[in-house]
Amino acid sequence: MDLHNPQTLSKKVDFEALGPQLTDVMNCKAVIEHYASNRHQMCKLLSQEWQILRETVYILQIPLRATIAVQRHDLTLSDVFGIWKRMQLHLGACSRKTNYKTSLATFLLESLNTRKEAIYNNPFMTSAIFLDPSFRNQLASNGTKVEEAKRMLSNLWQRQNYAVEGARNANHSGSSNISFDFDADAELTSFLQGNNTEDDPIIHNNVDIDLILESFPPELLSPNHSILEYWDTVKNTHPQLYTLAMLVHSVPPTEVPIKRDFSHLNHVFSNRRGRLQSARLTDIMIMNLNKQVSYETKGDELRDAITQY
Structure with missing residues (x-):
């Protein structure tokens, strides 16, 4: 197995399985060095490659941790993007290390970058990034992706309105719920105080969602902050965007x-x-x-x- 050449390595071994296997070898270092001291040829050769082996194990732990992280059941699309971005930055830092003996980090980084377009080409992913103050600046330099996210969210808003109106019409056309409790005095008092609750507080057909998307200026949020908690805190000030955020972030990001x-x-x-x-x-x-x-x-x-x- 040539640890110097990740191109050859990738054709022979599954990286996901290789990491734990090499970790087991590292854990047996004392035993291997003992056999190497007794002139066991294979172990002696291996003992000369400890630095490369240690480096390989360390680098492979990066995608392994990311793989484990995406197994969580409460992830959103932007959470997965954050995991992917952390892995990209970590591999980039490893690839710039001058004391590293292999090009494994560079190889994995290049493989990761080839999947970048597939991630960005998903309209739901770009919409999730647009609605996430932690990562929205990743779209700032790409006006095409910003407009794509806005069109996606605007279309989603219209579909949501159609679904709500359809449900309301179905309820109104039914004959089973004709009578209902209604406190006229309380409703009149609320109306005179300016608290008219006749319309849905979140869904409005006459809302200019394009203008709201254009004028939403979120402050940069820590990537460790939960995006769902963020939108829960601003749902009263941005009710329409809250509705869109809940729809977008409810999409399962993985299988x-x-x-x-x-x-x-x-x-x-x-x-x-x-x-x-x-x-x-x-x-x-x-x-x-x-x-x-x-x-x-x-x-x-x-x-x-x-x-x-």
């Missing part, structure tokens, strides 16, 4: 959550429970995949929900 959900499904919908009805199976899966909601729900509320069910 990991979907594969994990199917793994849960195999445990729930087994051969012994093959007669579960679809509605009951859906309810079980919702509870199984959103356990944090159950933990955060107060005990009495949970009991009431179970009783009603």
Whole structure:
């Protein structure tokens, strides 16, 4: 195995598996050096390459940590972009080290840069970056991508309005909910005080979303700050953008959550429970995949929900 030539190495070995394997070799350094001192030819040659081996292990830990990081279930698109950017910067720093013996960091960095266009060409990713104050400046130098993100978000806003209006029309056309509780005195008082609640506080058909997108000037946010927490704090000052942010950042950035959900499904919908009805199976899966909601729900509320069910 030629550790000096990553091009040859990549054709023979999977980098994801190589990192742990070489780490195991590093952990056995004392044993290997013992055999090398007894003139074991293979171990003696290996003992002369410890610096290269140590460097290779260190560099391979960078993409390995990124791979582990994207396994989290609560990631957003901009979170994945942040993980990718950290990996790019770390590999770039390694490639500039003059005391490194191999070009592995440069090779991995070049491979990473070839995927940059695929990442930026995803309209949802550019929209997520546009709505993330931590990374929005990454689009500032590319006017084409900025306009692409604005068009995507404007189109998404219109689709959201159509969906809301369709749901409202469907509810109004139904005959099952004709009567409802209405406190006329309270509504009149609220109206006279200027707190008219007739319209939806977030969705407005007459909103110029293009103007809002153009005039939104977010301050630079720390990349360690949660983007969902940020939008939760500004949802009252930017309600329309909050709606768009929740839509964009709800898109699963990787296939990991979907594969994990199917793994849960195999445990729930087994051969012994093959007669579960679809509605009951859906309810079980919702509870199984959103356990944090159950933990955060107060005990009495949970009991009431179970009783009603």
